[in-house]
Amino acid sequence: MIEFKDVTKSFTSGIVKxxxxxGLNFRIDKGEFVAIMATSxxxxxxxxxxxxxxxxxxxxSYLFEGRDIETLNDDQLSEIRNKKMGFVFQSFNLLEKTSAIDNVLLPLVYSDVYPSDAEQKAAKLLESVGLKDRINYKPGELSGGQQQRVAIARAxxxxxxxxxxxxPTGNLDAVSAKEIMGIFKSLHSQGKTIIVVTHDINIARQAARIIFLKDGKVEKEEVLK
Ligand SMILES: Nc1ncnc2c1ncn2[C@@H]1O[C@H](COP(=O)(O)OP(=O)(O)O)[C@@H](O)[C@H]1O
Ligand SMILES: [Mg+2]
Structure with missing residues (x-):
């Protein structure tokens, strides 16, 4: 579970703050599919x-699974990041000269354990996002939607x-965007907690709940399904 209590963030650059x-307050339970919606x-x-x-x-304060994030050291934070969270970005963030399967394996290369079945697992994940016949393609040889599916498999x-x-759909055409949201829906039905931030209400509406932000605060929440 995730809980934000009066969370603020300010940046100072020179004398300008x-x-x-x-002051954000919200809660996201395990297994939810939530969109956080705000303008750019x-x-x-x-x-x-x-x-x-x-x-x-x-x-x-930010409580993650009951632990106050503020009290954790860098090792504990990176353990949470690596073991509990998968990240998907607007610009895919894939390594250009690296095949789809090696991109998917990358997080394991950086972690302390490299399971013996890693390649099989990566291939299976690529298959699950519809890229069975593309596992050796490089990002430049894939469409935007396909690149984002590689990034989801990596996550x-x-x-x-x-x-x-x-x-996650910011760089994609409408058809690919729909496919990507379909993958998130299916991951949600498999029990994953999905949090998508977007400025696009049509994307937000595909989640089960929307948290609307305005002027640095939660404006309202809407439960859709
Ligand atoms: N590291 C930073 N240093 C200074 N200002 C930042 C930094 N990161 C973000 N900001 C500022 O915070 C505001 C929100 O940025 P961001 O979180 O990227 O918004 P969004 O993703 O909704 O477009 C912007 O005004 C941006 O300039
Ligand atoms: Mg942004």
Whole structure:
């Protein structure tokens, strides 16, 4: 479970201080499919960075599975990141000269354990996102939608409970966007917790609940299904 209590985030550059998040309160339970919706430049990526333990809040508290993130050291934070969370980005963030399967294996290369069945697992994940016949293709040889599916397979390689996606369909045409959201829906039905941040209400509406942000705060929440 994720709980934010009065979370704020400010950035200071020179003498200018920008208050981006101004006291966020919300809760996301395990197994939910939530969209966090706000217009551009309002702090969605900042919020996702905090949720993903990549950045700390300026004040307030973030409880992840009952643990106060503020009290954890860097090793504990990276353990949460690596074992519990999978990240999906707008620009896919794949290594260009590396095949789809090796991109999917990348998180394991950086972790302390490399399971003997890693390649099989990566191939299976690529198959599950419809890329069975593309596992040796490089990102440049794949469409945007296919690249994002590789990125989703990569996010799943460590069996994370949480998938955090930052505008995952922002670089995609409508058809590919729908396919990507379909994959998230199916992951949700398999028990994953999915958190998608977006500025696009049509994308947000495909989640089961929407948290709307405005002016650094939660404006309202809407339960859809
Ligand atoms: N590292 C940073 N240093 C200074 N300002 C930042 C930093 N990251 C984000 N900001 C500012 O915070 C605001 C929100 O940015 P961001 O979270 O990227 O919004 P969004 O993802 O909703 O477009 C912007 O005004 C941006 O300039
Ligand atoms: Mg952003």
């Amino acid at each position: 920008t208050d981006v998040l101004k 430049g309002t702090g969605k990526t900042t919020l996702l960075n905090i949720l993903g333990c990549l950045m700390k809040a300026s004040s307030g 799943l390689i460590n069996d994370p409970a949480f998938i955090l996606a930052d505008e």
